[in-house]
Amino acid sequence: xxxxxxxxxxxxxxxxxxxxxxxxxxxxxxxxxxxxxxxxxxxxxxxxxxxxxxxxxxxxxxxxxxxxxxxxxxxxxxxxxxxxxxxxxxxxxxxxxxxxxxxxxxxxxxxxxxxxxxxxxxxxxxxxxxxxxxxxxxxxxxxxxxxxxxxxxxxxxxxxxxxxxxxxxxxxxxxxxxxxxxxxxxxxxxxxxxxxxxxxxxxxxxxxxxxxxxxxxxxxxxxxxxxxxxxxxxxxxxxxxxxxxxxxxxxxxxxxxxxxxxxxxxxxxxxxxxxxxxxxxxxxxxxxxxxxxxxxxxxxxxxxxxxxxxxxxxxxxxxxxxxxxxxxxxxxxxxxxxxxxxxxxxxxxxxxxxxxxxxxxxxxxxxxxxxxxxxxxxxxxxxxxxxxxxxxxxxxxxxxxxxxxxxxxxxxxxxxxxxxxxxxxxxxxxxxxxxxxxxxxx
Amino acid sequence: xxxxxxxxxxxxxxxxxxxxxxxxxxxxxxxxxxxxxxxxxxxxxxxxxxxxxxxxxxxxxxxxxxxxxxxxxxxxxxxxxxxxxxxxxxxxxxxxxxxxxxxxxxxxxxxxxxxxxxxxxxxxxxxxxxxxxxxxxxxxxxxxxxxxxxxxxxxxxxxxxxxxxxxxxxxxxxxxxxxxxxxxxxxxxxxxxxxxxxxxxxxxxxxxxxxxxxxxxxxxxxxxxxxxxxxxxxxxxxxxxxxxxxxxxxxxxxxxxxxxxxxxxxxxxxxxxxxxxxxxxxxxxxxxxxxxxxxxxxxxxxxxxxxxxxxxxxxxxxxxxxxxxxxxxxxxxxxxxxxxxxxxxxxxxxxxxxxxxxxxxxxxxxxxxxxxxxxxxxxxxxxxxxxxxxxxxxxxxxxxxxxxxxxxxxxxxxxxxxxxxxxxxxxxxxxxxxxxxxxxxx
Numbered sequence: 001x002x003x004x005x006x007x008x009x010x011x012x013x014x015x016x017x018x019x020x021x022x023x024x025x026x027x028x029x030x031x032x033x034x035x036x037x038x039x040x041x042x043x044x045x046x047x048x049x050x051x052x053x054x055x056x057x058x059x060x061x062x063x064x065x066x067x068x069x070x071x072x073x074x075x076x077x078x079x080x081x082x083x084x085x086x087x088x089x090x091x092x093x094x095x096x097x098x099x100x101x102x103x104x105x106x107x108x109x110x111x112x113x114x115x116x117x118x119x120x121x122x123x124x125x126x127x128x129x130x131x132x133x134x135x136x137x138x139x140x141x142x143x144x145x146x147x148x149x150x151x152x153x154x155x156x157x158x159x160x161x162x163x164x165x166x167x168x169x170x171x172x173x174x175x176x177x178x179x180x181x182x183x184x185x186x187x188x189x190x191x192x193x194x195x196x197x198x199x200x201x202x203x204x205x206x207x208x209x210x211x212x213x214x215x216x217x218x219x220x221x222x223x224x225x226x227x228x229x230x231x232x233x234x235x236x237x238x239x240x241x242x243x244x245x246x247x248x249x250x251x252x253x254x255x256x257x258x259x260x261x262x263x264x265x266x267x268x269x270x271x272x273x274x275x276x277x278x279x280x281x282x283x284x285x286x287x288x289x290x291x292x293x294x295x296x297x298x299x300x301x302x303x304x305x306x307x308x309x310x311x312x313x314x315x316x317x318x319x320x321x322x323x324x325x326x327x328x329x330x331x332x333x334x335x336x337x338x339x340x341x342x343x344x345x346x347x348x349x350x351x352x353x354x355x356x357x358x359x360x361x362x363x364x365x366x367x368x369x370x371x372x373x374x375x376x377x378x379x380x381x382x383x384x385x386x387x388x389x390x391x392x393x394x395x396x397x398x399x400x401x402x403x404x405x406x407x408x409x410x411x412x413x414x415x416x417x418x419x420x421x422x423x424x425x426x427x428x429x430x431x432x433x434x435x436x437x438x439x440x441x442x
Numbered sequence: 443x444x445x446x447x448x449x450x451x452x453x454x455x456x457x458x459x460x461x462x463x464x465x466x467x468x469x470x471x472x473x474x475x476x477x478x479x480x481x482x483x484x485x486x487x488x489x490x491x492x493x494x495x496x497x498x499x500x501x502x503x504x505x506x507x508x509x510x511x512x513x514x515x516x517x518x519x520x521x522x523x524x525x526x527x528x529x530x531x532x533x534x535x536x537x538x539x540x541x542x543x544x545x546x547x548x549x550x551x552x553x554x555x556x557x558x559x560x561x562x563x564x565x566x567x568x569x570x571x572x573x574x575x576x577x578x579x580x581x582x583x584x585x586x587x588x589x590x591x592x593x594x595x596x597x598x599x600x601x602x603x604x605x606x607x608x609x610x611x612x613x614x615x616x617x618x619x620x621x622x623x624x625x626x627x628x629x630x631x632x633x634x635x636x637x638x639x640x641x642x643x644x645x646x647x648x649x650x651x652x653x654x655x656x657x658x659x660x661x662x663x664x665x666x667x668x669x670x671x672x673x674x675x676x677x678x679x680x681x682x683x684x685x686x687x688x689x690x691x692x693x694x695x696x697x698x699x700x701x702x703x704x705x706x707x708x709x710x711x712x713x714x715x716x717x718x719x720x721x722x723x724x725x726x727x728x729x730x731x732x733x734x735x736x737x738x739x740x741x742x743x744x745x746x747x748x749x750x751x752x753x754x755x756x757x758x759x760x761x762x763x764x765x766x767x768x769x770x771x772x773x774x775x776x777x778x779x780x781x782x783x784x785x786x787x788x789x790x791x792x793x794x795x796x797x798x799x800x801x802x803x804x805x806x807x808x809x810x811x812x813x814x815x816x817x818x819x820x821x822x823x824x825x826x827x828x829x830x831x832x833x834x835x836x837x838x839x840x841x842x843x844x845x846x847x848x849x850x851x852x853x854x855x856x857x858x859x860x861x862x863x864x865x866x867x868x869x870x871x872x873x874x875x876x877x878x879x880x881x882x883x884x
Contacts, residue, residue, distance in 0.1 A: 029679045093862035104565055107555060115549065122803075123546055123817050128796060130830055146863055181866060217830040232678060236685030237471045239830030243678030261878055267871035303870045346847065353843065354570060361564075361847035364879050368872040369848060372860040375565050376844035387659040388572055388681030390842040400832040401795065402818035405788065405803035406811060418814040420535035421588055424623060428745045429709035430810040436703055437806050 004296045005312050009288075011320040018333070024317055025277075025334060027384045029243070031229060039200045039229040046204035051211050057201035062169035069205075069212040072172060074183055074194040082175070082183035091184070097373040098149050098188045104375025105157040108394035114403060121410030124403040129159035130239075132214060133397060134206035135191075136221035136231075137182065139168035139198065145185035146371060150378045151221045151392065152189035158397030164206065164216060165191045168198030198223075203230035207238045220392055222379060241392050245383035246315075248277035249367055250336035250356075252327045254343040255284025257363045263294035265340060265366050270311035271304040277315040279334065281327045288318045328352040335386040338367045357386045411437040446738045447754050451730075453762040454772070466759055467719075467776065469826045471685070473671060481642045481671040488646035493653050499643035504611035511647075511654040514614060516625055516636040524617070524625035533626070539815040540591050540630045546817025547599040550836035556845060563852030566845040571601035572681075574656060575839060576648035577633075578663035578673075579624065581610035581640065587627035588813065592820045593663045593834065594631035600839030606648065606658060607633045610640030640665075645672035649680045662834055664821060683834050687825035688717035688757075691809055692778035692798075694769045696785040697726025699805045705736035707782060707808050712753035713746040719757040721776065723769045730760045770794040777826040780809045799828045853879040 010020055045053040051069045058064035058072065066072070083091065114124025135151040137144060148165065155163045165186055171179035179196075186194050195213060197205060203223075209215025218239035219231055231240045249269035253262055266278035282288050295312065299305050321327040328349060331339060335355035343349060346361035353359055357380030358370055371378045381389030406414065415434040422430035436442035452462055487495040493511045500506035500514065508514070525533065556566025577593040579586060590607065597605045607628055613621035621638075628636050637655060639647060645665075651657025660681035661673055673682045691711035695704055708720035724730050737754065741747050763769040770791060773781060777797035785791060788803035795801055799822030800812055813820045823831030848856065857876040864872035878884035 089862060090866055093859045093866075096859050097863060107557065108567065110552075113549060125550065125818075125835075126792065126795070126801065131796065144867060146867065232674075235677065236674060236827070239827075258878075258884070260884060261875070264871055264875040264878060268869070268875040271869055271871045303868070308871065350568065350845070353568070354573065356843045358844040358846065359568065361845065362849075364850050364853035365846050365848040366853075366875040366879060368864060368876040369853065369856050369860050369879075370844070370846050371872060372863045372876075373856050374846045374848070376567075376846060380844075385678070385681075386841070386843070388841060391844050393567075393842065395837070399828070399830060400835065401798045401828070402800040402812070402822075402833050403792070403803065404800065404807050404812050404816045404818060406807040406816070407804075408806045411806035411808075411811065414811045414815050417535045417538050418811050420531060421539060421814045422810060424532055424535075425586060425588065426745070427710070427713055429706055429713045429750065430813060433703070433706040433710040433808040434810040434814075436700075436706060437808060437811075442700070442702060 005299060005309055007292065007312055008317040010317050012322060012326055012330070013320070021330070021333060025384065029383070032225070035225055035229050039226055039233060042200040043204045043230060043233055046201055046210070047208045054197060054201050054205050054210060054213070057199065058169050058197055061199055063173070064169050069210065072169065072196050073212070074172070074196060079183045079187035079191070079194060082180045083187040085180060086184050094145065094149070094185060094188050097146065098153060100373050100375045101149055101153045101377070102157060105154045105377070105394050108154070109157060110395060110398055117410060119409040119413055120407035122403065122405040126401045126403050127398050129161070130217045130397050130399060131160070132162040132164065132216045133160050134216040134219040135163060135165045136202065136219065136223050136227060137165060137167045138221070138223045138227070139170060145181040146378065147221065148182055148185035148191070149189050152186065152191050154377060154392060154394045155397045156190045158394045160397050162192045162214070163190070164193045164195070164214065166195050166197050166202040166206065169196045172196030200226045200230035203227055203234060207234035218396070220379070220396060241379070241396050242381055242385060242389045246275035246277060247272050247382060248279070248336055249338040249340065250279045250281065250331055250334050251340040251342055252324070252331055253280065253282045253287065254324065255282050255287030256344065257342045259287065259290035259294045260298065261363070261366070262291050262342065263298055266295070266312065266316065267298070267302060267308050268366065268368050269338070270308040270316065271302070274307055274310040275315065276311045278312060279317050279319060279336070281319040281321050281330055283321055283323055283327060285320055288320060292318060324349060325352070331356070335384040337380045337382045337386065338370070340365065340367060355386045357381045357391055412439060447741060447751055449734065449754055450759040452759050454764060454768055455762070460775070463772070463775065467826065471825070474667070477667055477671050481668055481675060484642040485646045485672060485675055488643055488652070489650045496639060496643050496647050496652060496655070499641065500611050500639055503641055505615070506611050511652065514611065514638050515654070516614070516638060521625045521629035521633065521636060524622045525629040527622060528626050536587065536591070536627055536630050539588065540595060542815050542817045543591055543595045543819070544599060547596045547819070547836050550596070551599060552837060552840055559852060561851040561855055562849035564845065564847040568843045568845050569840050571603070572659045572839050572841060573602070574604040574606065574658045575602050576658040576661040577605060577607045578644065578661065578665050578669060579607060579609045580663070580665045580669070581612060587623040588820065589663065590624055590627035590633070591631050594628065594633050596819055596834060596836045597839045598632045600836045602839050604634045604656070605632070606635045606637070606656065608637050608639050608644040608648065611638045614638030642668045642672035645669060645676060649676035660838070662821070662838060683821070683838055684823055684827060684831045688719060689714050689824060690719035690721070690778055691780040691782065692721045692723065692773055692776050693782040693784055694766070694773055695722065695724045695729065696766065697724055697729035698786065699784045701729065701732035701736045702740065703805070703808070704733050704784065705740055708737070708754065708758065709740070709744060709750050710808065710810050711780070712750040712758065713744070716749055716752040717757065718753045720754060721759050721761060721778070723761040723763050723772055725763055725765055725769060727762055730762060734760060766791060767794070773798070777828040779822045779824045779828065780812070782807070782809060797828045799823045799833055854881060
C-alpha cells in the first residue's frame with residue numbers, strides 16, 4: 001500500500017510518441033460478441049413477454065424478490081418522503097446544485113425561428129420538446145444522486161412531458177441509504193416516474209414499453225457494458241444520447257499549480273473505477289516529478305486507494321510536452337471527456353481546443369466542481385468521442401421540424417427549379433407535382 | 443396497367459382504427475441477422491485489410507474492375523469538369539438550389555455563448571465544427587444529385603474542414619451520364635474529396651480509415667439496408683446522423699385542394715420505390731373518392747407507374763377523419779417524415795403538430811419543392827423516428843464543449859456544495875479536490 005505508484009511516462013521527445021499515446025488510449029471499440037448476444041436475447045424477450053420478462057431478469061441478475069413490475073416503481077410520494085428525510089445541509093446542497101444546473105441549461109434552450117421572403121413565402125424551423133424520455137442512472141462502484149440531477153434537469157428544462165428514470169434494483173433494497181439519496185434527487189429534478197430496474201432489461205422496457213412501463217422516445221444516461229450494448233441495439237427504434245465508455249480526465253498544466261491539487265484532481269477521476277483514465281500533460285519535467293511525489297504521498301490517505309492505484313498504473317500517464325502549443329495538440333489527439341487547463345491565462349488557450357467534452361479553465365476549476373454544481377451537465381462524451389458527440393444537454397430533449405410555407409408566387413418561382421432537377425433525376429411525379437403549382441400548368 | 447389501384451381505406455369510425463393504422467405503418471425495426479452478419483464481416487475485414495478489402499468488395503458487389511482504391515477517387519478537377527459540361531439550365535437549377543439550401547442553413551448555425559456570474563466566474567458553451575465528415579449519397583432506383591447538395595452544404599455551412607463524399611461505384615462507370623450530375627453537384631456543394639465506393643465497405647472505410655481514405659468523425663446520409671446496418675454498427679466509434687428507413691409522406695387535406703394535385707403529391711412519394719409510403723388523411727369522404735379517381739386516371743401516364751402502383755397498393759392508404767383535430771392526432775401517431783398540411787389557414791394547425799420531419803404548409807407547398815430547392819434539408823427522419831430525430835442540419839456538423847472558468851471566489855463558493863455531495867457519494871478525492879480550492883483548506 002505504501003509502494004510507489006508506477007505510472008506510464010510519455011514524452012514528445014520519444015520517436016514513437018504518437019503510437020505510444022494511441023496504445024495507452026486504446027480507443028478501438030470492439031464489442032464483445034457474447035455481451036451482444038446476451039443483450040439481444042434480453043431485448044427480444046422483453047419485447048415479447050413484457051413485464052414478466054422484466055421481473056424474471058430483475059430476479060435473476062438483481063436479486064429482486066417480488067413478482068410484479070409495479071413493486072419496482074417508486075412513487076412520487078416516496079421520492080418526496082426521501083427528500084424530506086434528508087439532513088438540511090445535504091438537501092441544501094442538492095437544491096443548490098439543481099438550481100445551478102437548471103440556470104445553466106436554460107441558456108441551451110433553442111427557440112423556433114422563421115424568415116419570410118419577399119414573395120410572401122415563409123421558411124423556418126419549429127422546435128418542440130420530446131414527448132417522453134427515459135433516463136438511466138447507474139449504480140456501480142459509487143452512488144450518483146448527482147447523475148439523477150444531471151440527466152433529468154436538462155429534460156425538464158426542454159419541456160419534456162414525462163421523464164421516466166430507471167436505477168438499479170439495489171437502490172430499492174436500500175431505500176433508507178443510497179436509495180434515499182437517489183429518490184430525493186429524483187424529487188428535486190422533477191422526475192415523473194421512477195423504477196428500480198437496471199441493466200439491459202431496463203433499456204428494453206423503456207424502448208419497447210410493457211404493460212407497466214410506458215414506451216419512451218429517447219433513452220439517455222451512461223451505464224455498464226450491458227446497458228451500453230442495449231442502448232446501441234435499440235438505437236433507431238428510440239433515440240439515444242451517446243455510447244459511453246470509461247470516464248477520463250486530461251490535465252494540461254504549465255507547472256505553476258500546486259502539485260498536490262493536480263494529484264488530487266487526477267485521483268478524483270481515478271477513484272471512479274479501475275478503467276477510468278487520468279492523464280497529465282505538462283511543459284515542466286520537474287513538475288511531473290513533483291506530481292508523482294504528491295501521488296505517492298497522498299495515495300495512502302485515500303479511502304479508494306486501491307481503485308485509484310489500479311487506474312493510475314494501468315490507464316494513467318504523465319506526459320511531457322515542450323510547450324503549451326504541443327500540449328494542446330496532444331490534448332486534441334486525446335479528445336478528452338474532461339480537460340483541465342491549469343495554466344496562466346487559460347482563456348487564451350481555449351481557441352486551441354478542438355475536441356473536449358467539458359473544459360475547466362484555470363487553477364481554481366477542478367473537474368469535481370463540474371461534476372456536481374457548476375451548472376453544465378456531467379454526462380459527457382468519453383473515449384475520444386468528443387470528436388463528434390456533445391455533452392448531454394437541452395438540445396438532446398428538443399427536436400426540430402423544417403417549415404416550408406410557399407405563397408402561390410413563391411411556389412411559381414421555385415417550381416421550375418424543382419421541375420428541372422426532378423426531370424434530371426427521372427422523377428416525373430416530382431416534376432409534375434411541382435409544376436402544377438405554376439399557374440396555367442394544370 | 444389500366445386496372446384500378448386498390449388502396450387501403452381506413453376510418454376513425456372503425457373500432458380497430460388505431461391497430462389497423464399501426465399494422466399499416468409496420469414500424470417494428472427488426473434487423474435481419476443475416477444482413478447484420480454480412481455487414482459485421484465486411485467491417486471487420488476493412489478494418490483489418492484496409493484498401494485491399496475495399497477493392498475486393500467493390501469488385502465483388504459493384505463490378506469494379508480496377509485494383510486500387512485511388513482509381514475510385516474522383517478528383518476536384520473531374521468534379522469541376524462535370525459541372526462545366528452541364529447544360530446551362532441544369533447548372534443554373536443546381537446553383538439556385540444550392541444557394542437556397544445555403545441561405546436556409548445559415549440560420550441553423552449555433553454560436554458559442556457564455557455568461558459571467560457576479561463572483562467573476564464564467565460558464566458557457568463553446569461550439570465548433572466537426573473536423574472531418576463523410577457523406578453517403580445513395581444510388582438505388584433513382585439518381586440524386588440533390589442529395590449531394592442536401593448532405594454536403596449543411597456540413598460546409600457548419601465549417602467542417604474536410605467533407606468526404608462517397609457514392610456507389612456505378613457512378614464512376616457512368617461519368618458521362620448519372621455520374622456527371624453527381625460529380626457536378628459535388629463541385630457546387632464544395633465537397634473536398636469524392637470516392638465512387640458504395641455499400642458497407644464505404645461506411646467501413648470512412649469509419650476506420652484506410653491508407654487512401656481518411657478516417658472521418660461522423661457519417662451522414664441515407665443508404666440501403668447494408669449501409670444502414672453498417673452505420674448502426676460503427677456508431678460510437680464515429681457519429682452518425684440517424685437510422686433511415688423507406689421514405690414517406692402524410693397529406694392532411696380539408697378536401698378543398700385540387701384532387702389531381704394531391705394524387706400527384708402522393709405519386710411523388712410513391713415513385714421513389716415500392717417501400718415508400720403515401721398516406722392521405724381527409725375530413726371529406728367524397729374528396730378521398732375524388733383523389734382515388736385521380737389516381738386511377740393519372741397513373742397510366744406516369745413513367746414509374748409500376749413502382750407507384752406497388753407502393754400505393756401495399757403501403758399507401760386513404761384515411762377518413764371526422765375533423766382536422768382528429769386528423770392532426772392521427773398525423774402525430776404517424777410522426778411522418780413529410781407532412782403536407784393542404785388546408786385553409788395552415789399556420790393555425792402548425793401548433794397541433796408534435797411529430798414530423800418537415801412540414802409543408804398550404805396548398806401551394808408540395809413536398810417536391812422541399813425535396814429540391816425550398817432550402818431545408820431533404821434528409822429527414824423516417825418510420826416514425828420524427829418522434830426523436832431531427833432533419834439533418836448544421837447542428838449535426840457542430841459540436842459543443844461545456845466551459846467552466848471559476849474565479850478563486852467562485853471556486854470557494856461552489857466547493858462546499860461539491861464537497862457535501864461528494865462525501866455523500868463516498869468520493870473522497872472529489873471532495874478534497876474541490877475543498878482544497880477553498881482558501882486555508884490546503
